[in-house]
Amino acid sequence: xxxxxxxxxxxxxxxxxxxxxxxxxxxxxxxxxxxxxxxxxxxxxxxxxxxxxxxxxxxxxxxxxxxxxxxxxxxxxxxxxxxxxxxxxxxxxxxxxxxxxxxxxxxxxxxxxxxxxxxxxxxxxxxxxxxxxxxxxxxxxxxxxxxxxxxxxxxxxxxxxxxxxxxxxxxxxxxxxxxxxxxxxxxxxxxxxxxxxxxxxxxxxxxxx
Numbered sequence: 001x002x003x004x005x006x007x008x009x010x011x012x013x014x015x016x017x018x019x020x021x022x023x024x025x026x027x028x029x030x031x032x033x034x035x036x037x038x039x040x041x042x043x044x045x046x047x048x049x050x051x052x053x054x055x056x057x058x059x060x061x062x063x064x065x066x067x068x069x070x071x072x073x074x075x076x077x078x079x080x081x082x083x084x085x086x087x088x089x090x091x092x093x094x095x096x097x098x099x100x101x102x103x104x105x106x107x108x109x110x111x112x113x114x115x116x117x118x119x120x121x122x123x124x125x126x127x128x129x130x131x132x133x134x135x136x137x138x139x140x141x142x143x144x145x146x147x148x149x150x151x152x153x154x155x156x157x158x159x160x161x162x163x164x165x166x167x168x169x170x171x172x173x174x175x176x177x178x179x180x181x182x183x184x185x186x187x188x189x190x191x192x193x194x195x196x197x198x199x200x201x202x203x204x205x206x207x208x209x
Contacts (some may be wrong), residue, residue, distance in 0.1 A: 002026075002091045006082050007033040007044075008110075009053050010101035013129040015039060018097065026089070030082040034058060035066060035100050048085055049078035079110050087120050094124040101129070111135070111203065114166040139196045144188045150178060152183030152195065153203040161198030166190035176202070
């Protein structure tokens, strides 16, 4: 599988936990994401950003890596530039890390940027230690463990004709609304879950406490 890991500068809890995920895949470091990789002793394949969150000495350490430097004053975040780069590589899957954390504005924007991958038929999700987030506008199947938490969070005004299979609290041709919590904290009752919808945009969030 052609898989790309994009790792940005947001805080990453339990960083060592993710080291096996970062091996044997294409790694794109977004600005301060290089700090995370350096702590793990992992060399990225590509560096992208304005590098205002990276010490010059660290950039020198990775001088042989392909660098795409952008000005600090620009119309797009470093994360969006990295996502566009990843899409241009036509991967099968993209994992976005370091995209959540203290800056809620960046976190919400990064999650919304998942839509760009759907427009190119690329599987992608935002990943941190507690959450895996997918953007959806059609049917989706996901695998997990019995007891895992799954939330359906509408992005559009409503998500119509929602049917679920493999969840403890099934939905059958129901409507989920943007301003309600109806789809939050459902539970895997089987290892494979299927969600079908008639219309609407929504997030699927797999969470653990």
